Amino acid sequence: MFLAWNEIKRNKLKFSLIIGVLIMISYLLFLLSGLANGLINMNREGIDKWGANAIVISKDANQTVEQSLFNKDNVGDTYKNQTTLKQSGVIISNGKNEENALLFGVTDHSFLVPNMIEGKKFSSDNEVIADETLKDKGFKIGDKLSLSQSNEKLKIVGFSESAKYNASPVLFSNNSTLQKINGSITDSMTNAVVVKDNQWNDKALDDGLEAIDIEKFVENLPGYKAQNLTLNFMISFLFMISATVIGIFLYVMTLQKTSLFGVLKAQGFTNVYLAKVVLSQTFIIAMIGTMIGLLLTMVTGSFLPNAVPIKFSAITLIIYSVVLIVVSLIGSLFSILTIRKVDPLKAIG
Known part of the structure; x- marks a missing residue:
């Protein structure tokens, strides 16, 4: 972690670019989650308050x-x-x-x-x-x-x-x-x-009638499924974009530091240690980007008019933050695989 943090401090511009991209991705992701939750709430708010089966x-x-x-x-x-x-x-x-x-x-x-x-x-x-x-x-x-x-x-x-x-x-x-x-x-x-x-399903009804579970009834409201599927697809796509962006940035930086990794390997640093450095760097920049994105989302939410159907769920935001960090760590695996293939003799020249 020490080596990872020191490299971030010495290369502020490079890592700031990655953090900036992560901020924008996380900001959009959190806003979309709030919008998805708000649209769901608009459709089912009154029905939920019935407390019906x-x-x-x-x-x-x-x-x-x-x-x-x-x-x-x-x-x-x-x-x-x-x-x-x-x-x-x-x-x-x-x-x-x-x-x-x-x-x-x-x-x-x-x-x-x-x-x-x-x-x-x-x-x-x-x-x-x-x-x-x-x-x-x-x-x-x-x-x-x-x-x-x-x-x-x-x-x-x-x-x-x-x-x-x-x-x-x-x-x-x-x-x-x-x-x-x-x-x-x-x-x-x-x-x-x-x-x-609670025993509604055991009761017999006239042939022309049907009793529908309230959750199933909500899911079949006009537009409900289409809205949810569209927004969930966009959210899933943003997670993939996040992993790809992190992977590309770190992979390019790893290629630029091939000779450095060769020297470190020649000095006795193991692949496991160097992998931990990359993962630590990824965790730090993902944490910073996600937290700033979350802060910007909260600030934006406080200024949005009531006409905007947005509703934030603390649990959802926490889950998405954790998933975003994990996905970023997965994206860094490309760099780790590259480091494993570095030959100290060839890298030093």
Whole structure:
């Protein structure tokens, strides 16, 4: 480690270039991980807050709640804890701001409604609770909302915790409010039944219905898999780029120092010792580059607007930091193999 650190100090420019590249790679990697986590959260945030085990929808609905419609009596009281979910897409406006949202019709004291942060729960028709993401977009308690597809007016009476569903903000109302807006949904009909029951898979259902595990349901949300696969591919590619860049830089530097390694071997330094020097150098520069990249990511994250769907996970950042350092060490193996082949006599000339 002593020899490795001293060489870094004596060749600041060369090693600074490698560290600079690593900083940019790690910075982009951490930002992408935050973006991936933020997009995942946008899709499933509200669903996670249900704490549900499964959801019952029509078999022919392609696992989409809004395309599902069935008589709630077909489910009856099959499960220990269940509640109907009636859903309709709406475009809302308070006169200043316009937003695409989802309107959920729910029963009183439904576990579908997250915790309140401001105002009160709806107590009559046309009153709604909005999730707090709408508050950040210029909506406030008391706003009268006009709808593009209905003459009904909705009034915001409270805000709940953020509860986005498939990247859309959510409004919660009673069932009769939703039925006024979406005439295809009546008292007896529902889009879905959300279930809290560990034994849900053991219960029999009507032939036209299916119960889906909540995780599987989330994975089949429109765009969910495509977003995750794309971002995960980019992250994996960055790891490979990191290993390649480190490998190339160190390999070139090793070739430049062939005669030096020959002299060291002639003086009795073993291949194992020289390999440890290279690994130590790689570890130091990878650690410095990763830590600076992580610091820049945290600073950037604190300045990003709420509109950017980014959410950092401490565990993910730690794992990615460790993997980045390990991948960098793997990249240095090319140099170690080159050192092993150095013939002291030929290198000295």
